Amino acid sequence: MLKRSLESLEFLKKIENVFRSPSIWIGFLFLSILSVALFLFDLRFLSRHYDWDSIVYTHNIVTNRYWKVFFNPHHIGFESTGLLYLKFWYWFHGQDSAMFGLRLRVLIVATLFIFVLMLAYWRLYKDLLGAVLLGIAVHCSQGFWFYAQHNDTPLIHSCFTAGLFLLCVWNSKNGWSPGKLYIAGFLQIWNVYYHQSDTIFLTFVPVSIFLASRWRGKGFEFSYKLKLIFIYLFSVIFILTVSYLYIGFIILDRNLTAPPESEKNFANWLFLYASQEKWGAAPGPKNYIMNFYRGIGDAFLNFEGVKNGLRINANEFTSFRSFPYNLNLGFWIGILFLTFINIRKLWNSYKIELILLFFWLIPSFVFYTWWEGYFFEFWVSSVIGLLIFAFIVLRSIEFENFKFGIRSISHIILFSYACLLFLVNFTYSTFPRSERSKASFIEGIEDKYQAITPEPVYKNE
Known part of the structure; x- marks a missing residue:
């Protein structure tokens, strides 16, 4: 069994074929250079904004204590790997500017993801310009760009979610193997480690296996699919369960005998937010429609200076305050219209993508709208999925006789967006936050803020 599994990793050797085709390695080199340029641009305008979460998470990591980096069960992977990274940062840079170093970690992950996204889109659909436009659109969405420049939790787990989606689409089309399944399991587990709520995406791999027609280059029987799905889900859930039990009972010394409201109670720790009657479990009425509208709207376009309520104003379409939001709404109405009039071709050409997007976006919309929909941090992942959907819809209107003409129009629309x-x-x-150091929402954690500032890496501090 182990031998066969190792043999299945031979698909990795196919990477060397990239350098045997001039068009492929030139495209690969172009996307690599573009990603580096994007990283340098972001580095030049890296955020110098300190908010509550960034300060607290940085302080948890800097204290170099296990109970601190595992204190938040909903993202045990974020601070724990941050501590490992910080040790490297201290060795590489020195014992200062921890916040800058940790921001750099998130930015590196964001840049790598944009590269993978562009590469995957290009290789799947043979559209290099479309791949670049998709990468730029995802990067420039407010949620992604904002959190790519903060030491905060939303970015990395969103990249893992999208990466797992891309892997499942690729393997549904090209076939699964044990080696690919191991990679998917690894991504799935770390996706949950970086954010507990991502357990709602445990359906990705099972659905992808159902949709695949090949296993190790051969036929894929339905009974064998069921067997693999059972083994996969059992293994992933078992590893996650043991991990949380070990961290909770062994590392943090939680137990089952402490009062339910005590932080020493294991269940209270594991379901920290809900057990404290905060966030999604907070009491009081909720306007779910406005929560959804505000949260996902903020994740697309900048929210600074905009009061709660509608940003869209059809009566003043070109007014300075409403114009960007009106254009954004117009773009998505157009995408929905094209989906409706071209649904048959869209389904026939992109059935796998649509089914997997359904299992990505619908659970996200339902859960995050209920949980705390008006915080745009929860919508970073969903915006990536929506932009992938928009690009697929525009691809679906291409017809063989007018393929390149329609593609040019689609590219112009996507470039404009x-x-x-x-x-x-x-x-x-982005620009205002990069100009100077600024702190907000730090009441009660002034000592933590002072412990990580100033950052000598900035010469003017």
């Missing part, structure tokens, strides 16, 4: 995201979010969010 990416420009809208860039101009608004850079002008009103």
